[in-house]
Amino acid sequence: MVLSAVGTVASGALSGAGGEMGRRASERLYGLLSRARADGGAGAAAGSVDGGERRPALPVTEPEQTAAALRLTELARSSPEFARDVAEFRRLPNGGDSYNAGRVYMSLGEAHLQAGDVDLARVCLDEAVQAMTEDGAGLQLADAAETRASCHRLSHRPAEERADLRTAAARYEEHGDHAGLDRVRARLAELGE
Incomplete structure (x- = not known):
């Protein structure tokens, strides 16, 4: 990106x-x-x-x-400040390219998560979820919410994890992504839902 x-x-x-x-x-x-x-x-x-x-x-x-x-x-x-600036760079001057900004944040969030920095990952994924919500990018929103749920799981925040998993499940179902939906439902079941 x-x-x-x-x-x-x-x-x-x-x-x-x-x-x-x-x-x-x-x-x-x-x-x-x-x-x-x-x-x-x-x-x-x-x-x-x-x-x-x-x-x-x-x-x-x-x-x-x-x-x-x-x-x-x-x-x-x-x-995180520089990450926001890089993502803003990816936006059109009028702020109209929230999808690509969201993808940048998603990539940064995944990189932080893989590196074990859950807090920085969550900051980036918060921005990714917001951008994908603004853009109406349902499947990408599902991916971002599911990844952010992983941050919540690692930070022992089950209520936030459930909320993000529910968001992901709704978007996966809406867009016919059965593999994503099955994966999220399995994790929700582990959480007692």
């Missing part, structure tokens, strides 16, 4: 495409890359001087774009 955004924005900026919307997205990318560089990262090239201040170069080649995306993702995994 982040790699796709970095590539799209960099390509659009270099070609002059996108008008005002493209300029704003480029500025967001510049800001994120500057913060990554300030944090000691090598995810941004030396860049150009703008008003006496060195700005990172937009990543042009595929390896540069991959390195920039990896650095942004790495910093997002360590900072």
